[in-house]
Amino acid sequence: MTTVTLETCLANILIVLTLTTCTCGQRNPSDRSAMQGECSRFDYEHKLLERLVVMELAQKTVDEAERKLWVGITELQKELKNKSKEIADLNAAITQLRTDMNTGFTQLTSPVIFKVKKSPSVYISGSDVILFDNVETNVGGAFSVDHGFFKAPVAGTYSFALQVCCYPKTWVSYDIKVRGQQAGETRAGDNSFYDCSTEVTVHTLAVGNEVWVQHRDGNGVDKHWATFSGVLLNAANVAV
Structure with missing residues (x-):
């Protein structure tokens, strides 16, 4: 089964709305008066759906950016954890060195x-x-x-x-x-x-x-x- 992405579905909706608007605009002059109300309604719905599609695409972009941000934060937390361990090991080594210096061992x-x-x-x-x-x-x-x-x-x-x-x-x-x-x-x-x-x-x-x-x-x-x-x-x- 072919998977259709959200972006593809939204793009198809825009194409249909555009074709509908174009059809209304290409009516014969004698038919325009009768279709004026219908075309106005289609025009309103087209603009509304267009805005919804744009908002949905924008939300998708925001979601993707947020996902990448959290991935970056997770990686940073892992790096900080590793650095914290390195610092702890270094502090332990310094403490041991100070102990050796203060205690004094004749073998040194x-x-x-x-x-x-x-x-x-x-x-x-x-x-x-x-x-x-x-x-x-x-x-x-x-x-x-x-x-x-x-x-x-x-x-x-x-x-x-x-x-x-x-x-x-x-x-x-x-x-x-x-x-x-x-x-x-x-x-x-x-x-x-x-x-x-x-x-x-x-x-x-x-x-x-x-x-x-x-x-x-x-x-x-x-x-x-x-x-x-x-x-x-x-x-x-x-x-x-």
């Missing part, structure tokens, strides 16, 4: 470890900075043998340990200094025996913060080598 940073010793031959007096002349390990190169300072290469939490020992009937006291402030103290001494003292301290440092060991007082010289060590526990963004 090169390890920082050092252990140094001071031999008894290194002379100290007053409040000298202790120069540890023997390096056992210095991973990351953050400890300076020349100056006796450890300088934090990355921000994070560090642990430091200091041990000193002295002969009988002598005593000695060392301080751990963090950013110029006392952060720990070792004091060793005994009248009858060799004596040792150990101090462990944990601090959060910013990049470039310095840590060192400083002589406080005492009348003895280390029997065994004094040792100073440190390790980066975890890296984190900090401002100290």
